[in-house]
Amino acid sequence: MQLKGACIFGQSGGPTSVINSSAYGVFKTALESDCITRVLGASYGIKGILNDELFDIGLEDPQELSYLLNTPSSALGSCRYKLKDPAVDDTDYKRILEIFKKYDVRYFFYNGGNDSMDTCNKVSKYLLSQGYECRVIGVPKTIDNDLYGIDHCPGFGSAAKYIATTTAELYRDAHVYDTGSVLVMECMGRNAGWLTAAASIPALQGTAPDLIYLPEVAFDVEKFLAAVEKKYKETKNCFVVVSEGIKDKNGKFIAEYATAGASAVDSFGHKQMGGVASYLAALVKERTGAKVRGIELSLLQRCAAHCGSRTDVEEAYMMGCEAVKAAVNGATDKMVAIERLTDCDGYRVRPILLNLDVVANAEKKFPLEWITEDGAGISTAFLNYALPLIEGEPEIKWENGMPRFAKLKKIIAK
Secondary structure, three states, X not given: OOOOEXXXXXXXXXXXXXXXXXXXXXXXHHHOOOOXXXXXXXXXXXXXXXOOOEEEHHHOOHHHHHHHHHOOOXXXXXOOOOOOOOOOOXXXXXXXXXXXXXXOEEEEEEEEOHHHHHHHHHHHHHHHHOOOOOEEEEEEOOOOOOEOOOXXXXXXXXXXXXXXXXXXXXXXXXXXXXXOEEEEEEEOOOOOOHHHHHHHHHHHHOOOOOEEEOOOOOOOHXXXXXXXXXXXXXXXXXXXXXXXXXXXXXXXXXXXXXXXXXXXXXXXXXXXXXXXXXXXXXXXXXXXXXXXXXXXXXXXXXXXXXXXXXXXXXXXXXXXXXXXXXXXXXXXXXXXXXXXXXXXXXXXXXXXXXXXXXXXXXXXXXXXXXXXXXXXXXXXXXXXXXXXXXXXXXXXXXXXXXXXXXXXXXXXXX
């Protein structure tokens, strides 16, 4: 049945290089829809709905909106806000319903990762319980590539390309002098090693790191130091890449050894990461006496749109478009996803729909069979998976030698 009313789009969680490509897909498709009467953007995700801070996207310049395709980070602002179980406290849900009624919102699109799909799922179920007809669709994004049920997630391809490129560049820099050195590079990835594995891609050019450690395999500090020392003695160089989420055999994050501040948690109960490279670099320095550098890529992994993947941009845009099309055609309580077709030549994908119940709070780990037996390397099977995802360069408009990013007016809806 045709459902007429306004839509709200929000962004949540950590940003990516292509999250705004999905936003543009939603905005463009929604603005062109006969069913959607008004397109609103939430300021800082679900918090913008709770605070009644919504932008009227229909008042934006269409050309300016098109620049979202290659604008990194979350154009509307993001948040890490956890909705409580409505059976325990339904205050936020009542407020959301109040705002939806105020603007006659009948479509809700939420762009994010695991925790965002949990938010999407809770809102969808609550609206259904109240008899309020509203179609809710999750739009996937996360550089971690750990969303369950999806072949790969928008945001991962560009981050992987940046990590692979940076790895190849650092490899050359680390081999400039004949005095030798040890380099420890830290990549994002709390529980899944997809991003860290991307550092293995330069193996195709002969510039891969010597050792790569993912969270899926227990990390033994003594074994790590022995491996680094052995390699350094053999070649006077050693390049190591570690995930921020590596843990010891007891499940304790190495980051917790690195700094007391790592024990802090966000609203979803996730421990804050970081500092692993510096911590391990100090241990290596003490053990070997070598010149050692610890490098943390940090936010650079998720905002380097200048090193983005065209495949990633196009698929992120497709997810936004498909979310609106699915909702207009009657779908709700779903997340749009990417399925890779294996019964054809070359790389091809198609959009599919997954139940939010299945996706919310679930994680897709890096396959153990793609990790070498010693736990310190990545097999070629990963290369076959990852190479199509980093293909192509986006068509970026440049001004004054710099990328031209979107400048939205962000006019508050009345």
